[in-house]
Amino acid sequence: MNLPTALTLVEPLDRQTLGARAYAQLADLLISGRLAPGEKLSLRTAAEVLGVSIMPVREAVSRLVADKALEVAANRTVRVPVMSATQFRDLTKVRIAIEGHAAAEAARLRSDRNLASIATAEAAMRAESEVRTPDLPRAVELNKTFHFAVYEAAQSPILVEIIRALWLKAGPVINLDLRGNPDRLAKGEAIRFHADARKAIETGDADAAKTAIAADITSAANFILSRGGLTA
């Protein structure tokens, strides 16, 4: 098909469904820890806030329930799951295995573009941690950006998707605390582990990359567990 030259410029306008946008918004709330474990979520009020009918919200919520990022209780109320310490430890173990594996693959397969985005993300987070009064929600966001820059470098869309689902579960537990507590960021552990991971990926050292990411996850998990907010 040969087009008028003017039409070669137009690109297909992205027709996102309302349901998809509702999902993106809710997922972002969860992953960044702005929804607390146990918090209830009404379809109707959520719909009103988003300015749509409840249908798109229903689709978004049913997806998140499938991901176990939300749950519907027996009383038919939707809420963010409350995680027991046991469940949290299981989640952490799985994250170490899978995200560690992704980091190792990233060290093997990373492209130059990957290296650039990883370096940029690491620098941005380091910069934020060095100011006198860091913007904690922003630091949480930058942390996510760095990690996913690493995981993208593994060149495996399926792996990235799995990790995203894990973060959806971990977000409310981890980032809720981190958004309000400057201690861990101030301690600088995360910054150090990120630097280690970046260097390992740059030099192609898969084992070191895995170790650095595993240490970062472990460190954050221990911080959460030590705060003792989780049920037995």
Add this chain to the structure above:
Amino acid sequence: MNLPTALTLVEPLDRQTLGARAYAQLADLLISGRLAPGEKLSLRTAAEVLGVSIMPVREAVSRLVADKALEVAANRTVRVPVMSATQFRDLTKVRIAIEGHAAAEAARLRSDRNLASIATAEAAMRAESEVRTPDLPRAVELNKTFHFAVYEAAQSPILVEIIRALWLKAGPVINLDLRGNPDRLAKGEAIRFHADARKAIETGDADAAKTAIAADITSAANFILSRGGLTA
């Protein structure tokens, strides 16, 4: 609350929503390969078949779309994704990493009950493969039972759930072929790898368990790739 003794026997009747049941049915169709890649699925006709309105089907489908076990094309038709050979290789790599890890964990953490169910499942599949004209759909089902008996032994609900999602994607590609082609079953590779995996888990040899499962997955994937039914 103290109850009349007679009431201690009653268990809460499971109030599954129609949506959940529709999801279970569709997921089973996918995982066992009874839905072919590229096959279209109409919400309305599916609803009619299941004897419900389209609402429960919509919920089920939106979940499966979130899992990427189904996809909605730009033309707004729902279908089973067609996987390129590249995507299939990625999926296989991820499966080897994650299911291999699960098998290794199973070798470490398995309980006696796990060992029993693994042994039972392995024997059932071996028996089926040894009859003159094996029931292939049944063999596919038994294969799944064995694998998940292994993964359950890793004592990690989250890991099992991730693997289930992977099988949802792989089912249409792998099991569609296996349901109709006796070659691979007759070759007896799967039976051998299963036996290796069982022994390794029984003796607590994590590395051997991982190797056996990885070999089983690789072997099946190579069989599919060699048949050349996937797009470039």
Add this chain to the structure above:
DNA sequence: TGCCGTGATCTGTGATCACAGTTAGACTTG
């Protein structure tokens, strides 16, 4: 013969309504 408009019939998406079940609070009753 080949091409393009056109209309009937599909598709999923979104809104709205109906319903059963739960919950919390005011009220009554002992």
Add this chain to the structure above:
DNA sequence: CAAGTCTAACTGTGATCACAGATCACGGCA
């Protein structure tokens, strides 16, 4: 004052309707 009861306002679930967009076959025109 305490316990039970009833009502009103929620909850998610399911069904139904309305709609825009896609598809395809048919028919007219060049």
